[in-house]
Amino acid sequence: MSAEPRGLFESVADERPNFERLAPFLRRGAVFFLLAALFAGFSLAEPAFSSVGNLMSILQAVSVVAILAVGVTISMAVGGFDLSIGAVAASSVMAASYAMVVWRFDVYETVALVLAFGLTVGLVNSALIVLVGVPDLLATLAINFLLTGLQLIPTAGRSIATGLILPDGSSANGVYDPAFLAIGRARLWGFVPVPVLLMASIGVLAFILTERTRVGRLLFAVGGNEIAARLAGARTERLKTLAYALSSGLASLGGVIVAARIGRGDVSSGASLLLDAVAASLIGFAVLAARRPNVFGAVVGAIFVGVLLNGLTMLNVPYYTQDFVKGAVLVGALGLTYGLGRRPA
Amino acid sequence: MTALLLLARGVAKRFGSTQALAKLDFEIESGEIVGLMGANGAGKSTFVNILAGAYPADAGEVALDGAAFRPTTPADAIRAGVVAIHQATDRAGAPGLTVAETLLIDRFADGRSPFFVSPASIRREAKKIADATGFALTLEKDFGDIGAAERQLVAIARALAAKARVLILDEPTASLSASESERLFAILEDLAAKGLAILYISHRTQDLRRLAHRVVVLRGGRAVASFAKPIDFSAALEAMIGRELTSARPDARRIDAAPALSVRGLKLRSDGAPLDFEVRPGEVVAITGPLGAGKSRLLLTLFGVHPVLAGHVELDGKSWPPQNPADAIARGVHMAGEDRRRTSFTPADWPGGTVSASIALPHLRRWFPRGFLVNGVERGHALEAIRRLDIRARGPEARLDTLSGGNQQKVVLGRWQAAPMRLLLLDEPFQGVDVGARADIAAAVRAQSDVATLIATSDPEEALEVADRILTLDASGLRPFADNAAEAPPLSQGSNL
Numbered sequence: 004m005s006a007e008p009r010g011l012f013e014s015v016a017d018e019r020p021n022f023e024r025l026a027p028f029l030r031r032g033a034v035f036f037l038l039a040a041l042f043a044g045f046s047l048a049e050p051a052f053s054s055v056g057n058l059m060s061i062l063q064a065v066s067v068v069a070i071l072a073v074g075v076t077i078s079m080a081v082g083g084f085d086l087s088i089g090a091v092a093a094s095s096v097m098a099a100s101y102a103m104v105v106w107r108f109d110v111y112e113t114v115a116l117v118l119a120f121g122l123t124v125g126l127v128n129s130a131l132i133v134l135v136g137v138p139d140l141l142a143t144l145a146i147n148f149l150l151t152g153l154q155l156i157p158t159a160g161r162s163i164a165t166g167l168i169l170p171d172g173s174s175a176n177g178v179y180d181p182a183f184l185a186i187g188r189a190r191l192w193g194f195v196p197v198p199v200l201l202m203a204s205i206g207v208l209a210f211i212l213t214e215r216t217r218v219g220r221l222l223f224a225v226g227g228n229e230i231a232a233r234l235a236g237a238r239t240e241r242l243k244t245l246a247y248a249l250s251s252g253l254a255s256l257g258g259v260i261v262a263a264r265i266g267r268g269d270v271s272s273g274a275s276l277l278l279d280a281v282a283a284s285l286i287g288f289a290v291l292a293a294r295r296p297n298v299f300g301a302v303v304g305a306i307f308v309g310v311l312l313n314g315l316t317m318l319n320v321p322y323y324t325q326d327f328v329k330g331a332v333l334v335g336a337l338g339l340t341y342g343l344g345r346r347p348a
Numbered sequence: 349m350t351a352l353l354l355l356a357r358g359v360a361k362r363f364g365s366t367q368a369l370a371k372l373d374f375e376i377e378s379g380e381i382v383g384l385m386g387a388n389g390a391g392k393s394t395f396v397n398i399l400a401g402a403y404p405a406d407a408g409e410v411a412l413d414g415a416a417f418r419p420t421t422p423a424d425a426i427r428a429g430v431v432a433i434h435q436a437t438d439r440a441g442a443p444g445l446t447v448a449e450t451l452l453i454d455r456f457a458d459g460r461s462p463f464f465v466s467p468a469s470i471r472r473e474a475k476k477i478a479d480a481t482g483f484a485l486t487l488e489k490d491f492g493d494i495g496a497a498e499r500q501l502v503a504i505a506r507a508l509a510a511k512a513r514v515l516i517l518d519e520p521t522a523s524l525s526a527s528e529s530e531r532l533f534a535i536l537e538d539l540a541a542k543g544l545a546i547l548y549i550s551h552r553t554q555d556l557r558r559l560a561h562r563v564v565v566l567r568g569g570r571a572v573a574s575f576a577k578p579i580d581f582s583a584a585l586e587a588m589i590g591r592e593l594t595s596a597r598p599d600a601r602r603i604d605a606a607p608a609l610s611v612r613g614l615k616l617r618s619d620g621a622p623l624d625f626e627v628r629p630g631e632v633v634a635i636t637g638p639l640g641a642g643k644s645r646l647l648l649t650l651f652g653v654h655p656v657l658a659g660h661v662e663l664d665g666k667s668w669p670p671q672n673p674a675d676a677i678a679r680g681v682h683m684a685g686e687d688r689r690r691t692s693f694t695p696a697d698w699p700g701g702t703v704s705a706s707i708a709l710p711h712l713r714r715w716f717p718r719g720f721l722v723n724g725v726e727r728g729h730a731l732e733a734i735r736r737l738d739i740r741a742r743g744p745e746a747r748l749d750t751l752s753g754g755n756q757q758k759v760v761l762g763r764w765q766a767a768p769m770r771l772l773l774l775d776e777p778f779q780g781v782d783v784g785a786r787a788d789i790a791a792a793v794r795a796q797s798d799v800a801t802l803i804a805t806s807d808p809e810e811a812l813e814v815a816d817r818i819l820t821l822d823a824s825g826l827r828p829f830a831d832n833a834a835e836a837p838p839l840s841q842g843s844n845l
Contacts, residue, residue, distance in 0.1 A: 216719045217712040220700055224709060227694030227701070234651075234685050234692070235710040235763075236674040295698055 031292045033339055034300075038307055045314035052317055059194055065309035066198035067092070067257040071280035072301040073209045074253035076287065079296035080213060081246040082226035083132065083139035088254035088280060090150035091124050093273020095258020097154040099183070100163035100268025107177040114183070114259055121255025124150065125248035132247070133240045143247075147277070155270060163268025179266055187263025198260045205253065206302045213298050222246055226296075275326075282333045283308060289336040308332060353378040353545045354399075354417070354430070354514050359408035360569075361394050368394040370569035371408065378513065381536065381546045383560030383579075385588050387754070387782035390566040392549050396516050399547075400432035401425035412514070423458070429513035433503045435522055435780070440503035443492025448474030450491050450502055454510055477509045483535070497528035504535070515539065516547045521555055522779055525637070525806055533559050551782060553581045554809050585783055600816045603628040606665070608800035609650070609771050613659035616642045616649060621825030622659055627771070627800040632793055634803045634815035636829065641821045643804035644686055647773040650802070651683040652676040664770060677710055682764035683773035686804075691775075692760045696749035703751070704730035704744035707763040714767065733762030737792055754785025761789055765796070772796065774803045778810045790814040 029036070046053040071088050078085035095117045102108040102116050124146065131142040159170040167175045189197050213219035224232040225242050233239045261272050286307060287293070287300025311332060312325055320328075354376045361369040369391045376382050386392045398405045401419030410417045412428055419425035425432075433440070441450035451474045455461040461473075471487060478485045483501045486494070491502070500520055507515055517536075521529040536559060540546055550556055556563055557579065565573040565587040573587040607626035614623045620642065627633045635643050648654050650661065652670035661668040663681065670676040676683070685691025694700040700709060704726040708715060715725050730744035737758040741751050748756060757777060764772060774793070778786050790813050793801055805811050808829070811818045818829035 211720075214699070215721050217716045217721060218719065220705065220709075220712060220721065223699040224694050227698040228690070230685075230690060231692050231694055232709075234653075234673055234683065236677040237709075238672075238674060 027292065030339065033292075034286070034290045034303060034307060034336065038303075038310060041310055041314060045310075045317065049314070049317045052314055055194060057313070057317075059190075059196060059199065061309045061313045062199040062202070062306070063196040064313065065283075065305045066196075066202035067260050068276065068279045068283055068308075069202045069302045069305035070205050070253050070257045070260070071276055072283035072287070072305050073205055073298050074250035074257075075280050076284045076296040076298050076301040077209065077213065077222065077246050077253075078139075078143075078250040079284065080219075080222045080226050081243050082229065083143075083243065083246065085128065085143050085247060085250040085254075086140060086277065086281075087124060087128060087143040087146040087150065088250060088257075089273050089277025090147040090154075091121055091251050091254035092258040092261065092276050093270075094150045094154035095121060095255040096262040096265075096272045097158070097163060097268045097270070099259055099262040100179075101157055103179050103183065104163050104165055104167055104177040104268070105157075105169070105175040108180075110180040110182040110186075113180065114186075117255050117259050118252060121252045121258075122248050123251075124255075125251030126244065128251060129240075129244035129247040133243050158268070160270065162270050184263050184266055187260050187265075198264070201256070201260065202302070205256075206298060209249075210298045218242075218245070223295075279308070279329070280305075282329055285333060286336040289340040292340065294340055304336070351378055352376075353380075353413060355409075355411045356395075356399075357409045357411075359395065359398060359405045359410065361391075361398060361403075361406050367569055369398075369405070372566070372569060373571055374564060376514065376545045376547060378543045378545050379540050381540050381548055381559055381561050383556035383563040384547055384549045384566065385551075385556070385563055385584060386566030387588055387752075387784055390588070390782075391569040392566055393518070394569075395566070396432055396518060396547075396549065399425065399430055399514070399516060401430075426454075426510050426512070429511060430516070431507035431510055431512040431514070432516040433500070433507060433518065433520065435518040435520075440499055440506065441491035443490060445491050446470075446487065447485055447489050447491055447494065447498075447502055448487040451477045451485075451487075451505055451509060454506060477505055481505045481508050482538075497524050497532070500524065500532060501535070504539075508539075512544065514545045514547065516549070518549045519551065519780065520548070521550070521552065525641075526808075529555065551780075551786075552807065552809065553585065554807075557581060588783065601631070603631045603816075605629050608664055609668075609802070610662045611650075611659070612661070614646075614649070614656060614661060615658040616645045616654075618657055620657075621823070623821075623826050625819060625826055627802055629770070629798045629800050630796070631817065632801040632803065632815045634805055634811035634818045635821050635826070636805055636808050636811045636818060637821035641823065643806070643821055644775050646821065647683060647775050647802065647804050648685075650676075650771070651681060651773055680768060680770040681773070682710075682767075682769045682771070684760045684764055684775065684777060686775040687779065688756055688760050692763070693748055693756070696747040701748055702745050703734070703739070703741050703748065703759055706748055706759055707733055707766055710763065711767050729766050730762075733759070733766060736765075737762050738788055752782070752785075753780040754782045754788075757781045757789060758785060758792075761792060765792070769799055772799050772801045774801065776805055777803060778805065778807070786810070786813065 042053070051057060071092060074088055075085055098120050099113050099117050102113045108116065128143055128146055131137045132139050158167060161167060165176055165178050169175055186197055191197065191200060213222065221232065221237045221242055224235070224237055225239050229239055257276065258273070262268065265272060283305035284296060284301040286304030287297055288295065290297070290300030290303045293300055308329055311328060315328060316322070352375060356372060356374040359369055359372040372391065372395060384392055397403055399410065401422045401424045404418065404420065412430065417428060419428060419430070441453070445453070448470050452461065452470060474487050478487060481504070483505055485498065485501060485505065504515070520532060524532060536546055548556070548560060560579065561577055563575045563579050563584055564571050565584055567588060567590055573584065575584050605628050608629045610626040612624055623646070635646065637643055645654060649656060650669050652672045652675055656669060663679065670679060693706060700706065707730050708726040716722060727744045733739065734741060734744065739758045739762065740755050748759065751759065761777070777789060781789065793814060803811070803814060811829070819826050820829050
């Protein structure tokens, strides 16, 4: 009986009758069944939906949200919640643009600067949480505010593009490094966008980190019961710092991709990223009925929302219903996870 | 006053494939204190939960005062006069509320109190409740700041304010010291004399001997035996575990090896008494004493959680203690904290919530030096622990919440025995552990021939069962247990201290 292979999210084997065993199966697969149904429906209604080009554009559209969702998921694994990622991504867009347009950095300098910025924010977050003892939601929300404001100061609230007039009256005439723009726009082998590749690599790496390594186990131990983790010898402060650094670092990478795609430092570019990423990671709770933060679920959650929005757009559903659709999906997914997932007492 | 108050006939309850209760018959009269004994999994909690309205029975009848009693919610049960007080008394109130507010919380919740309440009216109403019970409660204190004993009284006072006729207490003395327990017993006897029926669930024969008029033993979901006063506890214990009890206290061994742990002038608080003791390899030393005397703090200090304020500690002749638990574990000092769910386990539905992962938690660095969780390593260690400690679980991948309390505690011990060590610190290792598992754990601890073991327990009976030597810790410091034999509860036969 104990020789059965152990799945990623193991389920409790039981001897209940068939119809009762079907329910957990349906619950575990619910997001995938819905995804398949959406896919079939949209393909029938609009054959262009299932073209490789469109599928890649869906993945490209969700890549930034998926990367941010992986970050939030890691912060949730340690029992926290990183609400600063939206602002980190947005200010990374501004930082990248500023670096190239004003300081005339090249792609390497720019990416290094932005990632360093992200990691620094992660360290500030964890310093507030670990050293000062501010509750995680409050600390990261405060940093979110701080960065949302901070990103406006260097340019006096203007968006950044070549020819930007700086507060001192001079104009900045640096240009975007074409190699930087390629991060958001190039396609490998002619059809895989670089952001999709980044999303896939980060998804795989973060999955391995959280589910298959000792560090991942310890991250979840801290999130599950910090006292028990510490008494088992885990360095809980370091693990939390790692989680917040990863989460902010990934958010700044998301910002790099956004900046490379739009090619200008748009002050409003990060507006919906935080909520979209949080929604994706929460939908991830429903994937495979995991009922806990998990990287795989977060990426699937992001893709799910992307497929839905893309399909609805193709069917000419107005753009302003998008947030409503996302909200409905989230409510549905959480209801499914917690409501139907309740175990008998 | 000896009217039959609560009567249960053929009560059955099934969870999935587990028959938790199978035709249980039970009765209690008003004014009676009935002890309910049973190993973990015998059905005690299920029965209590049915009486308290947490869930309905599948079959059978319960009658209260001659009328059918089928509560559908806890509030329902309380209205009918059946109140269960949970083992974890921190749920009897909430930090941030004062004791007075906690006493009135039922009225706030069911709308009996007016919408607007003034501090003065709360104090007045709460004082009425407290005075009616005769308990000395400090009404203005925050619920989060009062001790376990006082929380217990608050819970009982709430029950009395709700006009309880049947009071159910689940392991009420688990976190009380001997004198606090005695105060509780006096109160319970007083309540019984006033006509309350008290169902008292406990693993502690000492409590039941002191308190119970009658003891009912559950096994396999049935009441298998009932003992009236004078209660034959060895017969009751044998009925409970279904086999003969080898309860003879272990021989105190004399070990002449150099001490593994030596403590000189250690102070737990800056104004505390200096402590001096040593533990030799292979020796099991138990520290008992009232709650708040610093037993846990002593263990946590040796484990590197609290700093050494004064004095000198040596482990194998080298200066100790460490900076933090990680350091302690690296040097072979292991500690299983009090209350396994709080200090040892991660949630069962979270990664790390299985038997094997829980055993592996402190050893991940050693077992997976390259960082990746390789299949089979954890499993091997878990199978070894399951075999050695006779852990009843579906297998290494069983979720912790599918195990009984005794088996969970064995997992905790298995975790720390899974790697070589010099000093094992166990804080209340028998909390919520049935007699059978307790004997297994005691035997496994005593079998560690080159490990020094230090156990903190507030229950002298447990200390007697496991230790070679017993020390008592209180405000005046440490002394051998025998010194205060006059205050100690009656020892079981064969004490050779």
